[in-house]
């Protein structure tokens with residue numbers, strides 16, 4: 001890579017009191033180059049634009065200034081902090097003749113990896129973490145859209161994941177603009193672009209973000225593309241005109257309940273066929289809503305709030321197969337079989353809350369939105385977590401993550417306190433009184449299958 | 452529990468270098484510069500391949516001098532590629548090289564389904580054999596018609612007209628100048644063009660990058676919109692002036 005900014009040098013920028021040290025180049029994309037930099041002992045990232053990009057995108061500087069003033073919708077965005085132009089003294093150190101600028105943003109911590117690592121199957125990650133990442137993505141776009149903004153260039157390349165927790169970070173926030181207001185240069189990334197944008201019939205905005213968001217969620221959940229089925233197999237050379245047909249002129253969802261022209265191929269598209277049945281009906285229905293009716297009717301696409309709700313509920317349904325240990329997410333009630341090994345799933349203990357229910361499986365969590373109908377779904381601050389007994393993993397407990405003690409009530413009416421950080425065994429309990437609200441413990445009505 | 456062990460369906464992306472190894476390449480270190488440029492570009496190319504799960508990037512190379520021959524015959528995943536140095540010596544059998552590539556792009560051996568191949572022709576002179584027959588044979592093959600064809604002219608003796616015929620003569624479209632052979636007049640610019648072809652162009656042909664409104668969504672010619680050429684980065688070590696071929 002030919003770096004525009006000199007690695008190892010200290011540069012002065014207008015408006016920055018201290019010099020900025022360019023530690024090293026991190027990567028280059030279509031718009032610019034990104035560097036790790038140090039400012040007064042703090043590590044940050046600096047994106048420096050290519051002159052061609054600045055020339056093409058007249059609104060770039062104005063958008064960046066507006067974003068910097070508005071501040072990030074939530075902490076999952078690597079949001080611009082400051083716009084930088086070299087001082088006259090440092091100008092000659094920049095290795096291009098044309099005038100250019102850049103912006104500072106937080107540096108992605110090393111534990112976060114590009115989402116394409118997951119899409120390409122190189123990342124060890126669990127289903128719970130993938131669902132949490134999907135929730136984080138819906139939550140971030142929810143905050144962005146509620147602020148009246150749109151993102152315009154949703155793609156795998158702009159998302160980072162922390163595989164241990166499923167936390168996310170979103171980069172490349174320089175196309176963000178007030179929805180419908182700014183005609184920026186970017187149209188999106190083919191494969192993620194809404195059909196109306198790909199065909200040049202609409203400018204990218206919040207409605208097309210909803211399409212792109214659904215594509216990205218689908219790819220994270222299935223490691224497959226929602227439009228690549230039989231119709232893709234019929235294409236010999238997958239070039240630009242072919243993509244335009246497949247994703248713009250005649251796009252058909254591979255699991256469209258009515259139009260079966262684009263079903264996945266059992267061998268070529270095995271990923272989709274294996275992973276899709278893992279997810280509960282209501283979550284599948286949001287994809288159908290977006291990729292069937294919403295394909296040509298942008299206003300019918302599933303909204304960020306719907307995604308948040310269904311993804312959070314899917315996580316609440318998580319249970320582990322006793323036979324193979326794999327995670328399952330099917331709706332409770334009807335007897336179900338493990339998607340992975342086919343063993344019957346036991347009917348689990350369920351925690352009933354004022355606003356929803358959570359299956360008792362290790363690592364499942366209770367949050368404020370389970371107790372308060374007005375609280376939006378938020379997975380950042382769990383109030384309680386299901387834990388397995390260290391000696392006997394079949395025995396489940398609930399750990400108090402709140403700041404005040406709980407009162408746990410047994411079936412015979414006795415009660416005992418559960419201090420913050422302590423866990424109580426669910427087996428003997430009927431109910432827990434917590435500061436957030438009551439937690440009722442519902443036991444299975446049918447016996448668990450013999451193992 | 453781990454996410455099920457499934458991988459994104461992918462398609463092969465064949466990348467072929469066609470390298471001029473005629474005697475003139477021995478002058479002024481051109482052959483060494485080309486070997487270096489390709490070797491240096493491989494890590495970046497491997498990174499692009501990693502970032503594009505929809506593509507399986509496979510590299511081959513043809514050398515041509517008195518005759519054309521495979522330098523790397525087996526389509527090789529870029530992360531397994533070791534670049535052995537090309538040696539200069541002989542005349543310029545470019546037409547023969549095109550015929551060799553034409554045969555390789557027939558189905559079979561080409562897969563039925565693939566991404567558009569990328570062909571990069573690098574030359575510092577004029578073909579000494581029947582270039583027209585070679586080009587005709589190449590352009591009869593559907594995969595060659597679909598291919599992204601790039602040409603790099605080394606120095607001032609390169610035959611720009613021949614290279615232009617290889618990449619195709621494209622009518623000027625509104626707002627876009629027609630594609631021309633890339634002219635490398637020193638080792639630095641050669642390295643930049645090789646890097647561009649092996650990263651930005653491979654990226655564009657495999658998993659499309661962000662589009663801006665100026666990129667025509669329906670390109671007039673060529674079935675892959677080509678990315679911007681690299682900016683001219685001033686080389687800080689160039690104080691003595693670059694060696695000009």
Ligand SMILES: Nc1ncnc2c1ncn2[C@@H]1O[C@H](COP(=O)(O)OP(=O)(O)O)[C@@H](O)[C@H]1O
Nearest residue numbers: 027028029030031032034045078106107108171
């Ligand atoms: N804040 C950041 N911290 C660390 N790496 C980053 C950051 N932002 C971008 N990158 C990396 O820099 C490279 C180019 O970034 P990107 O903004 O996507 O460029 P472009 O928009 O030109 O494609 C990518 O490899 C990306 O992973």
Ligand SMILES: [Mg+2]
Nearest residue numbers: 029157158172
């Ligand atoms: Mg990007």
